[in-house]
Amino acid sequence: MTLTTKDRLVRAAAELLLEGGRDALSTRAVSAAAGVQAPTLYRTFGDKDGLLDAVATYGFQSYLCEKHHLGETEDPVDDLRRGWDLHVEFGLSQPAFYMLMYGEPRVREARQEADAMLRRIVERIAEAGRLRVPVERAAQLVHATGMGVILSLIASPPEERDADLITAAREHVIATITAESLEAASDIPSRAIALKAALEKDPGDALTPAEHAMLAEWLDRVAR
Structure with missing residues (x-):
């Protein structure tokens, strides 16, 4: 070819x-x-930024393809675990591309797709009524924690890397943002988060756009 x-x-x-x-x-x-x-x-x-975007996308193609192939199960929290493991595996196996992806603030396209996929998983946890913090904050916590683990391990010689750190960090952030079950997430903030996620997924026509925006703001306040 x-x-x-x-x-x-x-x-x-x-x-x-x-x-x-x-x-x-x-x-x-x-x-x-x-x-x-x-x-x-x-x-x-x-310009050079356009080149960097194209290179990052090229290096990230296999990761994004595998991310899509993970699919969705009935348990979005488990899906988050699988997504985390795939993300870490890619970062450690392709450190040069990962550093370009997340260490270069001007790279946009491929990273935006990856961020959107993470947010979708978090939104599904919210829709299931199991999210303890607002969607945006939860996604940021997962992303920041995962990136911190990967960059920390990349900076260490392979023989000195603590593989248990990957699982420990994953379970810590999941415990921070989710409840073990729907019954465990029955507090008012979790209900507010779930209601907002449901309305964003299917806003219907009972409220005007302005009323939707006002309700979303109120729900965010309750969730915080």
Whole structure:
């Protein structure tokens, strides 16, 4: 199969990233490795940020594909566990791409898709009535904890990594944001979170958009 200019540039950049890390991704080095002139790179991606987005997406494709293939079960909390394990596995097996993904604030596209998938799992926990904190905060806690674990382990020599840290951190954050059962999450904040999640999923037409916004604000206050 004949590669397009864009494919050649992305693959060249990916190889440089794996060999030399983020610092190896200069426009001159990428252009030379792909056998094109620097202006071609800018015409293809617009700017270097566009290139970084494309490289991150290229490196993240297998992860996102596996994430989609995980599917959904009847237990969204267990789905969160499986998603966490997959995320950590990717970060430790592909550290160069992971560092680009989460260490480069200008990378957007692929990370947004991954963040949306995490949020959907958290929303399903809320819809099941088992979320203890608001959806946005819960998603941020899971993301921050997972990223912290991965970056900490990446920074350590493989022989010094504490594999138990992965499970301990996962269970700690899950215990923080969820209840073990629907009955255990019968307090008022959890009910407010579940009601807001249900309304966001199916707002109906009983309330106007302004009334929906006001109700969502009230529910957020109760949840906090």
